[in-house]
Amino acid sequence: MPAKLAEIVDEFASAPREVVLEMLLEFADAVPPLPAGLAGHEGMEQVPECQTAFFLKATVQPDDTVTTWFDCPPEAPTTRAFAGILADGLAGASTAEILAVPGDLYARMGLAQAISPLRIRGGTAILARLKRQVAAQLADYPR
Template sequence: MSDMPPKLAEIVDEFASAPREVVLEMLLEFSDEMPVLPAELRGHEGMEQVPECQTQFFLRAEVQTDQTVTTWFDCPPEAPTTRAFAGILAEGLAGATASEILAVPDDLYNRMGLATAISPLRLRGGTAILGRLKRQVQEQTGTPT
């Protein structure tokens, strides 16, 4: 995990070492802290829907000229687990470079210990969110898969 953005690595470690009942509380905190979508993206213009999620989920990654990546996520408040995935990625990837994002392990949520706290269907949705985010970064940087 050495190439993982430091903040994301810290979040992963916090979740992995937390008892199951605390993990659920932590997920709710990340759900509540998900950044608000800017006005120009509120209609999901230029955002990609993640159909693997049980609820409507949209994301967008934009690689800046300095190779840092700006991310946007949108998910309804009535889907707290999915919003938590977005909140974790928003906080953990803030200021990260394209190469750091591409180095995030695909089994991120398993490494966090979430398989014991949430359903496999929700884990699949979270994995799809990360996968689509990484694909958008790959497309913008021309990085091979």
Template sequence: MPEMPSKLAEIVDEFAAAPRDVVLEMLLEYADIVPPLPAELNRAELEQVPECQTAFFLRAEVEPDRTVRTIFDCPPEAPTTRAFAGILAEGLARASAEEVLAVPDDLYQRMGLAQAISPLRVRGGNAILARLKRQVREQIS
């Protein structure tokens, strides 16, 4: 059975081991990792995640070699939500479709974020992951 990508597992472990008072600071560092929306795409070609408090859009593309390309669009004034995207962008880079599907649904709870941010924000992060995984499943089935 595939496991989540090792890079994402490292990120999860870093957060889980961090003192609670630095978790939010660590989280916000990932907000700057989100690459800009590729010029060939616009928001209309991405799926909106309405559970997020801010306008958040995503797209997963399964390449012919079964690696997954993640695309996120989220405004800079939503750093927590952008941080979720940054964690996924970094942790899932060059991951296979099977590895993406192996990411645990309670990823953000495992990271210890449920104690650092509001339940509404955690719910938004969970929705981002769920939609990403659904898009991957649809493309490989």
């Protein structure tokens, strides 16, 4: 797992339950705006497991790092926070680092005690779809 993401996981895992939601809300604001080329979610994948409209796109760069883009409405702060965590924690990560992120990431963060199972399921689906996009691009263009 990338060092930055591991640091975020550790911060959440060690935080008192009463501040976890506040920490999540901070990450909801960390999602960068979409570039013009992705306006209207062109070329993005929707994550139907999320209770709200959520879109993502991962692009493997020539240097084997991955650029990620996420879009989720501001009125879904918990789901948007998952995107913020991934955007921040995976920035500059290699394909191998992203594919090595454990599927139970949100459980490791201790979020099951703070948010609903449906939201955990959505966050897990976001990560799984992101990893699937990276794996598919590697299969199409082996390095």
